[in-house]
Amino acid sequence: MRKPLIIANWKMNHSIEDSLKFITVLQNKLTFKSHAEVVICPPYTALYSLSVLIQEKEGLILGAQNCYYGESGAFTGEISPVFLAELGVSYVIVGHSERRNLFGETDELISQKVQSVLACNMKPIICIGETINERNDGKTLGVIENQLKQAISLVDKKDLGKIVIAYEPIWAIGTKQNATPGQACEAHQHIRGLLVKIANQNLAHEIRIIYGGSVQPTNINELMREKDIDGALIGGASLEVDSFLQMINYHEIK
Ligand code: PGA
Numbered sequence: 001m002r003k004p005l006i007i008a009n010w011k012m013n014h015s016i017e018d019s020l021k022f023i024t025v026l027q028n029k030l031t032f033k034s035h036a037e038v039v040i041c042p043p044y045t046a047l048y049s050l051s052v053l054i055q056e057k058e059g060l061i062l063g064a065q066n067c068y069y070g071e072s073g074a075f076t077g078e079i080s081p082v083f084l085a086e087l088g089v090s091y092v093i094v095g096h097s098e099r100r101n102l103f104g105e106t107d108e109l110i111s112q113k114v115q116s117v118l119a120c121n122m123k124p125i126i127c128i129g130e131t132i133n134e135r136n137d138g139k140t141l142g143v144i145e146n147q148l149k150q151a152i153s154l155v156d157k158k159d160l161g162k163i164v165i166a167y168e169p170i171w172a173i174g175t176k177q178n179a180t181p182g183q184a185c186e187a188h189q190h191i192r193g194l195l196v197k198i199a200n201q202n203l204a205h206e207i208r209i210i211y212g213g214s215v216q217p218t219n220i221n222e223l224m225r226e227k228d229i230d231g232a233l234i235g236g237a238s239l240e241v242d243s244f245l246q247m248i249n250y251h252e253i254k
Pocket of ligand 1: 009168172173174175176212213214215233234235236237
């Protein structure tokens with residue numbers, strides 16, 4: 001059984017103060033049921049404060065939005081995965097389309113980051129997804145297959161069970177135009193098929209494949225009802241406590 005994953009990607013939003021308020025309110029409202037793992041990925045600046053708060057009261061898991069692959073050295077402005085692990089970070093988003101498109105991250109760089117995150121005993125959330133032009137040209141499955149193969153090219157097969165794959169069509173991110181459950185499932189099934197070929201059957205079926213791109217309280221239930229969708233990576237709609245809380249309890253939304 002793959003445990004559902006509900007992940008908040010706050011991107012460059014929420015000061016330390018706002019982050020602390022959010023988590024305090026969320027923790028008070030959460031009645032922890034073990035149906036899902038709930039991961040919060042705040043900006044780097046709030047990681048330390050949240051790590052203290054999250055340790056005090058169980059239930060939430062800390063994630064980071066990015067990292068570098070080197071352990072230490074002359075990399076001005078970068079953050080080592082070792083430092084993230086030291087803070088109690090468990091998941092790291094790697095290869096988000098905003099990193100690829102706005103900051104020029106290449107498949108090669110992403111594969112190095114994935115390897116380093118695993119070496120620090122954290123789990124990479126590997127983002128893959130096509131542009132609208134690629135979709136319209138019928139290239140979706142080829143594009144995500146290529147991105148995935150490259151991202152995991154340096155991963156030891158025995159570690160494959162620790163990765164999470166986030167299928168995030170670029171045209172769906174921040175647009176309020178989510179992929180339909182059918183579109184998401186087609187991609188997820190293709191990814192699962194690929195994993196079966198790369199890893200063994202059992203391992204491939206342990207890997208969680210989550211969906212991201214305009215997930216909202218109004219659509220999360222129909223997406224999560226699909227057996228091929230193991231969770232959600234949520235940007236905009238994770239910024240408000242009540243909206244995020246509704247999505248954590250997606251099975252209760254009518
Ligand atoms: P969105 O972002 O939910 O605002 O579309 C998702 C993401 O970029 O991970």
